[in-house]
Amino acid sequence: MSAEPKAFRIGDVKIEFPVVLGALAGYSDLPYRLICRELGAPMCSTEMMLDRCLLVKSRKPVRLSQITDRDHPIAGQLIGNGPEIMAHAAIMLCGRGFDVIDLNFACPVHKALRRRRGGALLKDPELVLDITRAVIAASDRPVTLKLRRSFRDADNECSAFWRIAEGAFDAGAAAICTHARSVEAKYPGEADWQFIAAVKCRFPDRTIIGSGDVLTPQAALDMLDRTNVDAVSAARGALGNPWFFRQARDLFAGLKPYQPSLLEQHRVMADHFARAAEFYGPRRGPRIMRKFGIKYARMHPSPKKLRMEFVAVKSAKDWSSVLQRFYGDDLQPGR
Numbered sequence: 001m002s003a004e005p006k007a008f009r010i011g012d013v014k015i016e017f018p019v020v021l022g023a024l025a026g027y028s029d030l031p032y033r034l035i036c037r038e039l040g041a042p043m044c045s046t047e048m049m050l051d052r053c054l055l056v057k058s059r060k061p062v063r064l065s066q067i068t069d070r071d072h073p074i075a076g077q078l079i080g081n082g083p084e085i086m087a088h089a090a091i092m093l094c095g096r097g098f099d100v101i102d103l104n105f106a107c108p109v110h111k112a113l114r115r116r117r118g119g120a121l122l123k124d125p126e127l128v129l130d131i132t133r134a135v136i137a138a139s140d141r142p143v144t145l146k147l148r149r150s151f152r153d154a155d156n157e158c159s160a161f162w163r164i165a166e167g168a169f170d171a172g173a174a175a176i177c178t179h180a181r182s183v184e185a186k187y188p189g190e191a192d193w194q195f196i197a198a199v200k201c202r203f204p205d206r207t208i209i210g211s212g213d214v215l216t217p218q219a220a221l222d223m224l225d226r227t228n229v230d231a232v233s234a235a236r237g238a239l240g241n242p243w244f245f246r247q248a249r250d251l252f253a254g255l256k257p258y259q260p261s262l263l264e265q266h267r268v269m270a271d272h273f274a275r276a277a278e279f280y281g282p283r284r285g286p287r288i289m290r291k292f293g294i295k296y297a298r299m300h301p302s303p304k305k306l307r308m309e310f311v312a313v314k315s316a317k318d319w320s321s322v323l324q325r326f327y328g329d330d331l332q333p334g335r
C-alpha cells in the first residue's frame with residue numbers, strides 16, 4: 001500500500017480515507033460514532049432507521065437520527081419498502097443535516113425479511129428501483145445503496161443485483177456498498193470478494209464500497225488491494241475496537257498498527273460510558289453499555305472472565321469497578 005491513502009467521493013462528499021464505519025444495528029449510535037471518529041474513522045453511518053418511525057413523534061427515532069457538528073460526514077441509513085414513505089423519510093434526514101442518504105436493501109435479519117424490507121427486496125428489483133428513484137428525486141444529498149450479491153446462496157447469476165446496480169446508477173445513485181454474501185447466508189461462511197471485484201470491474205467509473213469479512217484492519221487493506229474498490233466498510237470488525245481505523249491508517253503507511261495499552265482502553269471505555277449515560281440517561285445507559293463491554297473484552301488478556309463481569313453491570317459504579325479491576329493503573333488484568 002502507498003503511504004498516501006486515496007480519498008474517495010460519494011457524490012460531492014469527499015472522504016479522506018477509504019476505510020469507513022458501516023451501519024451497525026444497536027451499535028453505531030452517536031456516542032460510539034464519535035469515539036470512532038476521534039480514533040481515525042473518516043466517515044460513519046447511523047444505525048438502520050425504519051422510514052415510517054422517523055415520521056412519527058417518538059424518542060427512539062430522534063435518538064437514531066441525532067447528529068452533531070463533529071459527526072460529519074455522516075450517512076443516514078434508511079430501511080423500508082414504499083417509495084413515497086422512503087422519500088419522505090429521506091427529506092427529513094436531509095433537513096437534519098445528513099451528508100448522505102443510504103438505502104438498506106441488504107439486511108438479512110428475519111424480522112426485516114418477514115416484513116418485506118432489507119434483503120427481502122432483492123426478490124423485487126423493480127420495487128428497489130422505484131424506491132431509489134423516489135428518494136433521489138426527493139433528496140438534495142447523494143443517495144447510496146447497500147446490496148447483497150443475491151437473495152439465495154445458490155443464485156450464481158446474481159441477476160437481481162446487476163439489474164438493481166445498473167438501474168440505480170442510471171437513476172443517479174452516488175455509490176453502491178456491496179456485501180459479498182447472499183441474504184440467505186447471513187454472516188457465516190466466507191465472503192466472496194471475487195464478486196466485489198467483478199462489481200468494480202463492471203462499474204470502473206462509479207464509487208463501489210466493499211463489505212464482508214472486514215474483521216481486521218489488515219483485511220480492510222487486503223480488500224482494497226484485491227478488489228480495487230474505492231473504499232471498504234468495516235462493521236463487525238470495528239465492534240469493541242474503535243482503534244480499528246487508526247490501525248488501518250498505520251498499515252496503509254507501512255507502520256506497525258497501534259495497539260492500545262490497558263490504560264488507554266480504560267480511558268476510552270470510561271469516556272464511552274459517560275457519553276452513553278448522557279445520551280441515553282443514567283438508567284438506560286448502563287444497560288446499553290453492557291453489550292459494548294462484551295465487545296471491548298475481546299481485546300483484553302482475560303476476555304471470558306471480563307465478559308461475565310460486564311454482563312452483570314447495572315450502574316455507573318459497577319462499570320467503574322470493572323474497569324478499575326481489569327484495567328487498573330498498574331495494568332495487571334483481572335486482579
